[in-house]
Every structure is written in C-alpha cells, then in structure tokens.
Amino acid sequence: MAVLFLIIIYLAFISLGLPDSLLGAAWPAMQPALGAPLETAGFLFMVIAGGTILSSLLSGKLLKRFGTGKVAFASCLMTAAALLGFSFSPSLFWLFLFAIPLGLGAGSIDAGLNHYVAENYKAHHMSWLHSFWGVGATLGPVILAFSLASERSWRNGYLIIACIQFALVAVLFFALPLWKKNEKSKPVLQEQPKESLLPEENKQLRETKPLRIKGVKFALAVFLFYCGAEATMGLWGGSFLVEMKGLEVDTAARWVSFYFGGITIGRFITGFVTFRINNRMLIRTGQLLALTGAVLLVLPLPIGISLAGFILVGLGLAPIFPCMLHETPARFGKEHAQSIMGYQLAFAYTGSTFIPPLLGALAAYTTLGIFPMFVTLLIGAMFLGAERLNALMRGRKEWQRKANSSVT
Structure with a gap:
C-alpha cells in the first residue's frame, strides 16, 4: 500500500511538470501563428508564475x-482544463485568461x-519526487515536437497533453481514500538533519527572526537565481535555437526536452x-x-557542442533545488525551518516569474544572442551565493568545535 501511494504522489508530480515546459517549446510556432511580439511569451509566463505564487x-x-x-486533485483538474483552453484559444486574450488557472x-x-x-519520507525520495517533475517537463516538449513534425500544429500538442492531464486527474480522484488511510499510518519518517545544533545555538536561533539568521539571505539569493536560470532556459531555449542557431521548431522543441531530460535523469541519480555524498x-x-x-x-x-551545453546545464541544475530544500533544517535549525522554507519557495517563484520576462524584454531591444551570457551570469551569481553561504556554515561549524572543546 505504501509503495502504491508513493507511486500516486510521483504521478501527481508528473502532472505538475507537464505544463511547465510547454510554453517555451511551443512559442517559436505560436508567435507567428498568433502574430505576437517576441516578448509576449515572457508576459504569459509571468501571469502563470504569478498565479503559482498566489x-x-x-x-x-x-x-x-x-x-x-483533495488539493492535489483540484489543482490537477484546473491545469488540465487550462491546457485544454490553450489548445482552443483563438487569440492572445484567451491565452492570458487560461494562464491564470494554469498558474x-x-x-x-x-x-x-x-x-x-519532506515531512514523511527520507531525503532520497525528495530527489526522486522532483525527478518525476522532470519526467512531466520532458514529456511535454517531446509530445509537442511530435505534433509539430507530423501536423505542424502546436494546438494538437496542447490537446494531447490536456488529455494526459485529465487521465491523471482520474487517477488522483480514485486515490482520494488512500490519503486518509496513509495519514493514519505514517510512511517512513524523514531522517533528521545530520548536523545538530548546540543548545546554546538553538536558544540563540529561537530568539532571532528568521530573516536575520546568518546565511538566510544568501540562501534566498541562491533560490532566486536558480529558478531564474532554470525557467529562462526552459522558456527561451527553443527560441534561441530557432532564431540564432537556425534549427527547425520541432527540432528545437526536442532539444528543449533533452534539457529537461537532463534535469530528470540528474535528480533520479x-x-x-545522497546515500554517499552530502547535499x-x-x-x-x-x-x-x-x-x-x-559557457559552452x-x-x-x-x-x-551548443546542444550538449543544454544537456549539461540540465544535469547540473538537477540536484540543486531538492538538496537546498533538504539542507534547510541542518543549516538554520528546526525552530525556523518551516518559515525559512516558505521564504525560499517565495524567492524561487519570484525568480521564475520576473527573470525570464526580463530576458525577453532585453532581447526585444537587442537580440536573443544575449541568452547564453544571461544564463551564465545567473548561474555564476547562484554559485557565488552558495559558496558564501557555505563559508558562513563552515564558520559556524568551527564555532561549534571550539564550543565543544571548551565544554570538555
């Protein structure tokens, strides 16, 4: 029963990933068909991400x-209906309208x-959960590429994915009784953070507001730049390959799916x-x-080589989000972990909401040729923020060592 229930959770995360990669893969075909400016994709993406934040x-x-x-079932139903609406939308107005329930x-x-x-399962399940998001995010562009190659229609691609989403809605509906049963008999509990805080430090953290805890602001910056980079690659990667590299729209969509495939495989691995290497x-x-x-x-x-760069970026981004989430209690203590987790997700959504449209606006006034440098700067800023956070954590660890030695 526990295994079946976990499979249902993974299926629900596939439904979450299916729509996320569609707009970026479909936009090179949607833009001329709708007669829309290039940067419109960024505004659509902003509406979707704004709904997600809310x-x-x-x-x-x-x-x-x-x-x-019940929330998972209702959410999946909303996204399925929105995707169906996308497939029949006669104008940009309707796309923006259906973008609201999608988000x-x-x-x-x-x-x-x-x-x-996070509350009920061990750390490796968190990585595998997010890898199933990647399964959905990878399947979306693959199905779209097939539709573009066979029928030259982005609408049919959205229609097929909407049908898959409705099938997942049915699975979640019939699985509703399992949630109550599982809440009564908890699955394998999450393992405790490996780094425990000293009593003196726990007292200090309890008396400190979450945003004033040392290192929290750097963690928030990492989430902001991470999601900005991930979403920018997914939204504008296909357009970059079409406009700057001369690929056909179906081929570009296929390579965007390989990028998400890199995230999927990376998170599965x-x-x-995680059994042998720390977060x-x-x-x-x-x-x-x-x-x-x-850089490639x-x-x-x-x-x-450029296409290989897409896959490498996906593989590299794979472990960052789930590992950063799982490190939160170890870094900042259990007392404020839930609040800080919420702040981190808020900054993650902010990055995915505003950074991709920013590139779209810049590219409209310059060229999509700035896409690789823009992504490189985002990943570089994320790396610097993470290293600064690690340095602060090492300082705390040294303080713990000295405190332990003084006690003994």
Missing part, C-alpha cells in the same frame, strides 16, 4: 482545510506535495548518490557542471 501562499490554509489529496493549479499541488514528502557537495558539483554547460552555449562552437 496559490502557494494560500496553500497552507487550503491544505489544512481540505487535505493534500493557480500549479502552486498548491507543488507546496502540498513537497511538504508531505541524485536520489542514489552541499552535490550542490557545488551541480553548479559547476551547469556553469560549464552555460556562450562560445562560438558547432551546433552539436
């Missing part, structure tokens, strides 16, 4: 009142399932690697790998 802020009350299962549906299911898994090492390794992939996009190299 519903995530309300998710605490919704989850408390209705429970995770609102994503926020609550994201916050609810992340909280449920990370789930196993901080995985975060640093991922950032360096993503930075290498971004900047350099004037053959198209094959």
Whole structure:
C-alpha cells in the first residue's frame, strides 16, 4: 500500500511538470501563428508564475482545510482544463485568461506535495519526487515536437497533453481514500538533519527572526537565481535555437526536452548518490557542471557542442533545488525551518516569474544572442551565493568545535 501511494504522489508530480515546459517549446510556432511580439511569451509566463505564487501562499490554509489529496486533485483538474483552453484559444486574450488557472493549479499541488514528502519520507525520495517533475517537463516538449513534425500544429500538442492531464486527474480522484488511510499510518519518517545544533545555538536561533539568521539571505539569493536560470532556459531555449542557431521548431522543441531530460535523469541519480555524498557537495558539483554547460552555449562552437551545453546545464541544475530544500533544517535549525522554507519557495517563484520576462524584454531591444551570457551570469551569481553561504556554515561549524572543546 505504501509503495502504491508513493507511486500516486510521483504521478501527481508528473502532472505538475507537464505544463511547465510547454510554453517555451511551443512559442517559436505560436508567435507567428498568433502574430505576437517576441516578448509576449515572457508576459504569459509571468501571469502563470504569478498565479503559482498566489496559490502557494494560500496553500497552507487550503491544505489544512481540505487535505493534500483533495488539493492535489483540484489543482490537477484546473491545469488540465487550462491546457485544454490553450489548445482552443483563438487569440492572445484567451491565452492570458487560461494562464491564470494554469498558474493557480500549479502552486498548491507543488507546496502540498513537497511538504508531505519532506515531512514523511527520507531525503532520497525528495530527489526522486522532483525527478518525476522532470519526467512531466520532458514529456511535454517531446509530445509537442511530435505534433509539430507530423501536423505542424502546436494546438494538437496542447490537446494531447490536456488529455494526459485529465487521465491523471482520474487517477488522483480514485486515490482520494488512500490519503486518509496513509495519514493514519505514517510512511517512513524523514531522517533528521545530520548536523545538530548546540543548545546554546538553538536558544540563540529561537530568539532571532528568521530573516536575520546568518546565511538566510544568501540562501534566498541562491533560490532566486536558480529558478531564474532554470525557467529562462526552459522558456527561451527553443527560441534561441530557432532564431540564432537556425534549427527547425520541432527540432528545437526536442532539444528543449533533452534539457529537461537532463534535469530528470540528474535528480533520479541524485536520489542514489545522497546515500554517499552530502547535499552541499552535490550542490557545488551541480553548479559547476551547469556553469560549464552555460559557457559552452556562450562560445562560438558547432551546433552539436551548443546542444550538449543544454544537456549539461540540465544535469547540473538537477540536484540543486531538492538538496537546498533538504539542507534547510541542518543549516538554520528546526525552530525556523518551516518559515525559512516558505521564504525560499517565495524567492524561487519570484525568480521564475520576473527573470525570464526580463530576458525577453532585453532581447526585444537587442537580440536573443544575449541568452547564453544571461544564463551564465545567473548561474555564476547562484554559485557565488552558495559558496558564501557555505563559508558562513563552515564558520559556524568551527564555532561549534571550539564550543565543544571548551565544554570538555
């Protein structure tokens, strides 16, 4: 029963990932068909992400009142209906209209399932959960590329994905009774943070406001730049490959799916690697790998190398988000972990809401050729923020060592 229930949770995260990568992959075909300016994709993305922020802020009350299962079902139903609306939208006005429920549906299911898994399952399940988001995010552009290649229609791609989403809605509906049963018999509990805080430090942290805890602001910056980089790659990668590299729209969509595939495979592998390598090492390794992939996009190299850069960026980004989330109690103490987790997700959504449209606005006045450098700067800023955070944590660890030695 526990395994079946975990599979249902993973399926719910596939439904969360399916719509996330669609707009960026479809926009090179949607833009001329709708007669829209290039930067319109950024504004659509902002409306979707704005709805996600709003519903995530309300998710605490919704989850408390209705429970995770009902919220997941209702959220998936909203996204399925919105995707169906996208496929039949006759104009930009209708796209913006359906973008609202698409974003609102994503926020609550994201916050609810992340909280449920973080509270009830071990660390590797968090990485695998986010890898299933990658499964959905990878399937979206693949299906769209097939639709573009066979029928030259982005609408049919959205229609097919809406049908898949409705099938997942049915699964979540029939699984509703399992949520109550599982709440009574808890699954494997989450493991405690490996780094425990001293009593003196716990007292100090309890008396400190969350945002004033040393290192929190750097953690928030890492989430901001991480989601900014991930969303920018997903939204503008396809347009960059079409306009600057000369690829066909279906081929570009396929390569965007490989980028999300890199995230998916990387997170699946990370789930196993967490048994032997700590979160901080995985975060640093991922950032360096993503930075290498971004540099490959900047350099004037053959198209094959640029496409490899897409995959490297995806693989590098894979472990960062789940590992950063799981490190929160170890870094800042259990007392404020829940509040800081909320701040981190808020900054993550802010990055995905405003940074991709910023690139769209800049590219409208210059060229999409700035895309690789823009992504490289985001990943570089994320890396510097994470290293500064690690330095502060090492300082705290040294303080703990001296405090322990003075006690003994």
